[in-house]
Amino acid sequence: MADVLIIEDDATIRTALVRALTARGHSAMTSPTAMDGLQSLVAHRPDVVLLDLGLPDLDGSALLAMIRAVSDVPVIVVTARDDGAEIVSLLDAGADDHLVKPFAIDQLEARIRAVLRRTTTTPATGPLVVGGLVIDARARTVTLDAEPIDLSPREFDLLHHLAERAGEVVSKRQLLSEVWHLPYGGADRSVDVHLHWLRRKLGETAEAPRYLHRVRGVGVRLAAPDAATGAPADGS
Numbered sequence: 001m002a003d004v005l006i007i008e009d010d011a012t013i014r015t016a017l018v019r020a021l022t023a024r025g026h027s028a029m030t031s032p033t034a035m036d037g038l039q040s041l042v043a044h045r046p047d048v049v050l051l052d053l054g055l056p057d058l059d060g061s062a063l064l065a066m067i068r069a070v071s072d073v074p075v076i077v078v079t080a081r082d083d084g085a086e087i088v089s090l091l092d093a094g095a096d097d098h099l100v101k102p103f104a105i106d107q108l109e110a111r112i113r114a115v116l117r118r119t120t121t122t123p124a125t126g127p128l129v130v131g132g133l134v135i136d137a138r139a140r141t142v143t144l145d146a147e148p149i150d151l152s153p154r155e156f157d158l159l160h161h162l163a164e165r166a167g168e169v170v171s172k173r174q175l176l177s178e179v180w181h182l183p184y185g186g187a188d189r190s191v192d193v194h195l196h197w198l199r200r201k202l203g204e205t206a207e208a209p210r211y212l213h214r215v216r217g218v219g220v221r222l223a224a225p226d227a228a229t230g231a232p233a234d235g236s
Contacts, residue, residue, distance in 0.1 A: 001025040002112055005046035007037035007063070008078070009056050017050065020105040026112075034058035038066055046073060048112050051095075053079040061090060068094040068153060072140060074115035076108075088190055091180055094153040114181075128163040131224030133202075133211060135163045144202060154179070155198050158191075162212075162222035171219035195220060 004021055008014050009032050018028040029044060031037035034055045041049065049067065053060035060077065067075060077090050077098040087098050096115045099108060127136040132145040140156055142149045151159065161179050162170060172191045180190065195212060204210045213221045 001027070002047040002116060003044070004028045004048050004050060004112070005037065005040055005044065006030045006050045007034065007040075007055065007060070008050070008052040009033065009054065010052075013052075017105075017108075021109075024105075024109055032056075034060070034063040034066075038063065038070075041067060041071060041073065045071075048115060049073055049075045050078050050108075051075050053077065053081060061086075061093065064090065064093055064095060072153070074118075076111050076115060078103075078108075088180075092152075092154050092190060092194070097181055128160065128166070130163050130166045130222060131211065131226070133159075133163065133224075135160050149201050151198075151201065155194060155201070158194050159198060159222070162220065166222050166224075169215050169219045169221045174219070 001024075004026050006014055006017050006028055008017070008030065011032070014030045014032070018030060021028045029040060029046070031040045034057050037049075037051075037055075040046075051060050051064060051067075055063065060079070064075060064077070067073065074096045075094065077087070077095045078101065079098065080101045081087075082100050090098065096118070097111045099111060127134050127138075129135075134143045135156075136142070137160055140153075142151055142156065142159060157179050158175065161175065175191050195214070196206070199205060199209070199212050202211055204212065206214060210225045211222055213223060215221060
């Protein structure tokens with residue numbers, strides 16, 4: 001069961017969520033404003049945050065950035081805004097999942113279970129090593145040739161996902177489903193953008209790849225420089 005922090009300004013919704021979550025064995029605390037929520041996060045270190053976007057003192061997207069500056073806690077955005085572009089932006093900024101109001105409590109509980117599975121899974125074999133890359137999922141750190149690389153949460157998740165499948169070609173459809181947790185569609189451009197940023201931080205380009213190789217019409221493959229053979233690569 002999870003300790004859940006609900007950051008929501010609507011008292012009726014707060015009460016309903018607390019009642020429903022506690023009935024399912026979770027513990028729940030609430031905050032009606034962004035700054036109160038941030039203070040509760042730091043003080044109580046919950047397992048999951050449910051974050052409403054329409055807060056009275058600060059937009060939830062701004063609070064998300066503040067949360068990510070101090071914590072890797074899973075954040076599920078709960079919003080009445082059904083804007084696909086905004087949702088993609090929030091996921092790129094570090095949200096782990098989202099729900100559009102109104103929603104069933106069973107949906108919320110399933111999302112909580114899913115984000116906890118993703119964030120509490122302990123790597124069985126320690127850090128992943130691909131050539132000079134070392135990806136440590138426990139510490140969420142990456143080094144390249146013993147030098148640390150500063151990645152955003154989404155960049156880290158993308159690189160870790162590819163490293164778990166080093167040498168394999170992974171499609172955009174798979175990445176959107178398994179890293180972004182989105183259906184394939186208009187959001188696939190987000191994969192290209194993040195691969196571009198990731199290449200820059202790895203000191204390479206699509207035209208001269210070392211680790212990240214795009215396979216035309218198929219997907220992308222992460223491989224150590226001396227193992228990067230196979231299908232030809234091209235820019236994204």
